[in-house]
Amino acid sequence: MREVSLLAWRHLSSRPRQSVLTIAGVALGVAVFVFTVSMMDGLLVFFTQSLIKVSPLLTVLPERLDVNLARDQLRRVSSDEIVSISRPPVPDDRPTIRGATALAERVRSVPGVVGSSVAGAAPVVLSFGTIAEPAILVGLDPGDEATVTELPRCVVQGRWDRLAIRRDGAVVGKDLADRLGAQVGDRLAAVGDAGQVRELEVVGIIATGLGAVDESSAYVNLSVAQGVAGWGGDEGTEIRLRTVAITNLDGLRRRLQAVTGHRVETWEETSQASLKLFRMIGLTTYLLTGFVLVVAGLGIANKLTTIILDKERDIAVLRSFGFSRGAIRGVFLIEGLLLGASGTAVGCLTAAAVIEYFTVFPIRFAAREGAVLAYTELFLAKDPRYYLVISVAALAISAIAALVAVRRAVRVVPVEVLRGTA
Amino acid sequence: MEVTTPVLVARGLTRRLGVGAGAREVLHGVDITIEAGEFVALVGPSGSGKSTLLYLLGGLDHPDAGSVEIAGEDLARVDDDTLAKLRNRLIGFVYQFHFLLPEFSALENVLMPLWARGGGRSREDRALGLELLGRVGIAEKAGKLPRELSGGEQQRVAVARSLVNRPKLLLADEPTGNLDSANANAVYELFRELNRDLGQTILVVTHDTDWAARSDRILRLLDGRVVGDERRREERA
Ligand SMILES: Nc1ncnc2c1ncn2[C@@H]1O[C@H](COP(=O)(O)OP(=O)(O)O)[C@@H](O)[C@H]1O
Numbered sequence: 001m002r003e004v005s006l007l008a009w010r011h012l013s014s015r016p017r018q019s020v021l022t023i024a025g026v027a028l029g030v031a032v033f034v035f036t037v038s039m040m041d042g043l044l045v046f047f048t049q050s051l052i053k054v055s056p057l058l059t060v061l062p063e064r065l066d067v068n069l070a071r072d073q074l075r076r077v078s079s080d081e082i083v084s085i086s087r088p089p090v091p092d093d094r095p096t097i098r099g100a101t102a103l104a105e106r107v108r109s110v111p112g113v114v115g116s117s118v119a120g121a122a123p124v125v126l127s128f129g130t131i132a133e134p135a136i137l138v139g140l141d142p143g144d145e146a147t148v149t150e151l152p153r154c155v156v157q158g159r160w161d162r163l164a165i166r167r168d169g170a171v172v173g174k175d176l177a178d179r180l181g182a183q184v185g186d187r188l189a190a191v192g193d194a195g196q197v198r199e200l201e202v203v204g205i206i207a208t209g210l211g212a213v214d215e216s217s218a219y220v221n222l223s224v225a226q227g228v229a230g231w232g233g234d235e236g237t238e239i240r241l242r243t244v245a246i247t248n249l250d251g252l253r254r255r256l257q258a259v260t261g262h263r264v265e266t267w268e269e270t271s272q273a274s275l276k277l278f279r280m281i282g283l284t285t286y287l288l289t290g291f292v293l294v295v296a297g298l299g300i301a302n303k304l305t306t307i308i309l310d311k312e313r314d315i316a317v318l319r320s321f322g323f324s325r326g327a328i329r330g331v332f333l334i335e336g337l338l339l340g341a342s343g344t345a346v347g348c349l350t351a352a353a354v355i356e357y358f359t360v361f362p363i364r365f366a367a368r369e370g371a372v373l374a375y376t377e378l379f380l381a382k383d384p385r386y387y388l389v390i391s392v393a394a395l396a397i398s399a400i401a402a403l404v405a406v407r408r409a410v411r412v413v414p415v416e417v418l419r420g421t422a
Numbered sequence: 423m424e425v426t427t428p429v430l431v432a433r434g435l436t437r438r439l440g441v442g443a444g445a446r447e448v449l450h451g452v453d454i455t456i457e458a459g460e461f462v463a464l465v466g467p468s469g470s471g472k473s474t475l476l477y478l479l480g481g482l483d484h485p486d487a488g489s490v491e492i493a494g495e496d497l498a499r500v501d502d503d504t505l506a507k508l509r510n511r512l513i514g515f516v517y518q519f520h521f522l523l524p525e526f527s528a529l530e531n532v533l534m535p536l537w538a539r540g541g542g543r544s545r546e547d548r549a550l551g552l553e554l555l556g557r558v559g560i561a562e563k564a565g566k567l568p569r570e571l572s573g574g575e576q577q578r579v580a581v582a583r584s585l586v587n588r589p590k591l592l593l594a595d596e597p598t599g600n601l602d603s604a605n606a607n608a609v610y611e612l613f614r615e616l617n618r619d620l621g622q623t624i625l626v627v628t629h630d631t632d633w634a635a636r637s638d639r640i641l642r643l644l645d646g647r648v649v650g651d652e653r654r655r656e657e658r659a
């Protein structure tokens with residue numbers, strides 16, 4: 001075994017440039033993989049963090065489940081008792097929740113819920129001077145909202161608290177305010193669907209980093225939104241909840257559905273489309289960087305094949321004085337694994353160093369108008385599993401490459417080679 | 423002279439080479455017996471089948487018919503890896519080219535046949551390697567790489583390598599074919615010495631009539647048949 005390793009080592013060390021290039025190829029594949037995955041995961045983590053900072057973790061929606069629940073219960077009845085239902089019941093899809101305040105009060109006492117707030121979102125056109133922009137007017141209780149999200153802390157100009165003092169105050173999304181050209185203290189006009197008009201005074205500008213909020217939302221007192229939308233004093237479009245847990249919310253979600261009779265959504269469901277998009281980008285990244293790795297594997301196979309072709313005579317000589325086929329196979333398998341393992345090690349170290357560097361000196365991007373996410377700083381996720389996954393994959397690919405290449409070495413028939421050269 | 427098993431007994435060796443229309447029988451039933459301590463020259467015109475015969479005798483190739491026994495071991499009916507082990511134990515090869523591995527020092531090259539059986543690292547083995555390098559006259563070059571040696575020195579390292587497993591039979595295929603006459607003569611003297619001092623049994627293919635003339639016995643091969651077998655010296659030490 002020592003002899004076999006020594007042969008392998010000498011083959012590689014006597015061609016330092018080729019060996020280094022092959023190792024560099026593997027290292028590059030590994031490093032690109034780790035860095036890219038870290039970046040993609042970082043983006044997802046950043047998005048998720050931005051999202052749960054300003055979004056309710058659970059939302060009680062207007063849609064009622066009574067009918068569906070009734071059907072559910074019906075299923076437990078034995079079959080001979082069932083009367084056929086000729087017309088399936090249509091779910092109640094009124095656009096608002098009535099008695100919202102009482103309901104918000106009720107869900108607050110459910111274990112696991114730490115805060116609740118009634119909100120009413122109404123589409124409006126906001127105008128300032130001659131500029132008009134479509135927007136969503138989100139009415140809420142500024143105090144209650146502080147128990148549900150960190151929206152109040154995202155105000156970059158003015159103050160969230162002023163909403164409580166000024167009945168006609170509005171905290172406007174930064175990009176929306178920019179488009180309107182409005183600043184704190186300016187007066188806006190909001191026109192609802194049915195033509196109701198309300199005057200608002202900008203008391204704050206909010207920047208959450210999420211395009212959906214910063215581009216089109218304006219936060220006002222619930223009564224203002226109710227007035228614009230033509231709702232009654234106890235109506236809202238959602239009840240926003242903060243919970244103790246952030247993930248695994250499904251149990252609590254179902255419990256709340258039973259308690260309220262309304263459909264309840266987790267933040268993951270609400271942002272399903274965006275999260276799916278991020279996951280898909282992540283998957284594509286895995287596949288693409290996987291290809292880089294396969295290419296590196298081909299590099300190993302290629303390098304070994306070159307050595308083997310070059311060494312055919314040496315292989316014949318070794319076999320002529322007694323090296324077994326197995327020993328010859330061992331020599332080149334070890335070479336493949338040496339190349340793969342060195343490349344993996346170098347690649348992992350490089351990736352870790354680069355990730356560390358960019359954590360300390362982050363890359364900053366220019367803020368972009370209309371972006372889904374204000375991602376102004378490269379955010380890299382760190383997870384030892386990246387290294388584990390890539391190491392296993394890279395070593396497996398190296399081993400496969402070596403096994404493929406080594407068949408040629410094992411097939412060498414000494415006498416044919418010697419006859420050819422003598 | 424005591425009765426011993428011959429080092430080599432080959433009977434009815436037939437070998438067909440090539441494929442399809444190009445296939446032809448290169449050896450037609452060759453019989454050879456070599457006793458321990460003999461120094462035999464195998465001569466014959468180019469293409470007469472000398473190398474083909476040597477590969478068969480050395481267990482590197484399989485005959486189409488006939489058998490080879492080295493020191494009583496039948497080479498015919500064993501699998502490839504066993505055959506490799508038998509080669510490792512019984513036979514030393516020297517080729518026309520030195521065939522040294524370029525990444526290894528002279529001493530490492532000499533010890534390589536021992537590596538094949540998991541040895542070659544003990545102090546005794548290294549001492550043996552150095553002793554053999556000394557015997558071929560280049561002990562001081564033990565640490566040099568093959569490319570740092572002259573052609574004659576390279577071939578001497580190859581000779582030392584062929585002896586490191588203390589083979590029953592040393593086979594050499596035109597070992598001086600690529601050397602100038604001075605170096606060729608030195609290698610010849612080396613073989614002569616090995617035969618005389620160590621009783622090494624040697625079968626050497628040669629074109630060199632001088633060399634042939636100075637061996638114990640000359641086997642003549644013509645068109646794949648042994649056509650002559652002369653013993654030069656009756657008396658054996
Ligand atoms: N692979 C082969 N296919 C067909 N004929 C071959 C092959 N190898 C050698 N020969 C022929 O076998 C004969 C003997 O070759 P060889 O043993 O090398 O002769 P020598 O060593 O005496 O010069 C030659 O005529 C050569 O052309």
Ligand SMILES: [Mg+2]
Pocket residue numbers: 422472473474
């Ligand atoms: Mg020949």
